[in-house]
Amino acid sequence: MQAKDSNPPDGGYGWVVVVSAFMVMGLTVAVLKTFGLFFVEIQQHFDELASTTSWITSVTIAVFHLGAPVASSLCVQYTHRTVVITGGFLAFSGMALGFFGLNIVWMYATTGFLQGLGISFSWTPAISIVSHYFSKKRALANAIASAGECAFAFMFGPFFQWLISQYGWEGSLLIIGGIQLNICVFGGLMRPLASNCLLEASHYETKTPPGNGASRRDKEDKPPIMHKTFNWMLVRRTEFVLYAIFGILAAMSFFVPPLFLVPLSHSLGIDESWTASLLSILAMVDFGGRLLCGWYANLRVTKTIHLLAMTITLISTSLMLLPLANDYLSLAIFTGFYGFFFGTTVAIHITVLADVVGMPEFDSALGLFMLIRSTGGFVGPPLAGKLRQLTAKYSLQEERGMVIQTEKIWICTQTSPFFISGVSEPRSALKQIVKIPLLVLLGGFLQKFKLNSLKH
Incomplete structure (x- = not known):
């Protein structure tokens, strides 16, 4: 018996995962790239220096990178789908709470820390699961998924400017947070593969009592035991x-x-x-x-x-x-x-x-x-x-x-x-x-x- 992940499908449902990752890339990194449009508005609202305001994005980028090992560890403990959905809720929370705009420190904690953690928990497992679904076509699949960042960044520039002109920067953050909730939807489409390698599949097969097909399926749907340690x-x-x-x-x-x-x-x-x-x-x-x-x-x-x-x-x-x-x-x-x-x-x-x-x-x-x-x-x-x-x-x-x-x-x-x-x-x-x-x-x-x- 050969494990699915040792011989990835290289197509089929994998393309649904690629499209989902494409959308997640757009709703995370593209938002980060175009967030500079809010700088002047936030700076004027709090009457802060440009260097002080820029720390919002600095915190986001820092947490995005530093949260990656945590996201990867959670992926091996649970599933990529679970981590992406969690990231979607965190990203939404960061933007929605930023709507209140209490002070600049509040912005660091919400649109900075929470948004960065949401991006990390969404981006890391999304790009990872694409590689699990593809082997021969892995380079093409990763390229298509990463292209979501460019496509959305191209559209978000004028769109965010329009939002700010119509609803102000606070209302715009709330709307963008609502849009980022769609990360949870696309994360839900990232169905986990049954196992990660032939050795583990063989292990499950030998440990499963004969005729107990339901038990075997349950075990295959769980993350492999060998990969529960980062x-x-x-x-x-x-x-x-x-x-x-x-x-x-x-x-x-x-x-x-x-x-x-x-x-x-x-x-x-x-x-x-x-x-x-x-x-x-x-x-x-x-x-x-x-x-x-x-x-x-x-x-x-x-x-x-x-x-x-x-x-x-x-x-x-x-x-x-x-x-x-x-x-x-x-x-x-x-x-x-x-x-x-x-x-x-x-x-x-x-x-x-x-x-x-x-x-x-x-x-x-x-x-x-x-x-x-x-x-x-x-x-x-x-x-x-x-x-x-x-x-x-x-x-x-x-x-x-x-x-x-x-x-x-x-x-x-x-x-x-x-x-x-x-x-x-x-x-x-x-x-x-x-x-x-x-x-x-x-x-x-x-x-x-x-x-x-x-x-x-």
């Missing part, structure tokens, strides 16, 4: 540690370029109406990149670990070329390249994690990966600000100086995939690593060329 010992596995290092370095820069895209366009004298369209371009090409990369990875022409290294190399290159933009058209083109390759990277990095640790340990690995990666997310924005200060005296436009330096962080993210690949193919990995200093030199040459042209 595996913290993954940190001892070299390949996981190397991939976690990649996660830290990538998180240092994942959220940085979009933050400085608008200031960069302003420094080039681009009209505000055109500047806003850059974010729309970024969302659209990100969406396309995820779907296309997922489809290509599904063809299995290239190993996913090699494909990830390739996409990171391309996104690094696009960022090194970005400082050459001097008008709206060139900036839009380079933004398109960056957004597309960002989408391709995000589409497969979870799939690569499953390949690195194997599916029996995937739930634990995902929680640990998110926890470790959070350190990069915390360090990235302050480091970006420091780089901006350091480069301001060299550049005639200090916003451009930040973007020029950003690709150095991205270049660092190339090392871990190559090292992981090197565990089994050391010579091939070494040849790829040699290319990294060449990219750094190219970036330095482009910086010097552009800065000299600005001075003249």
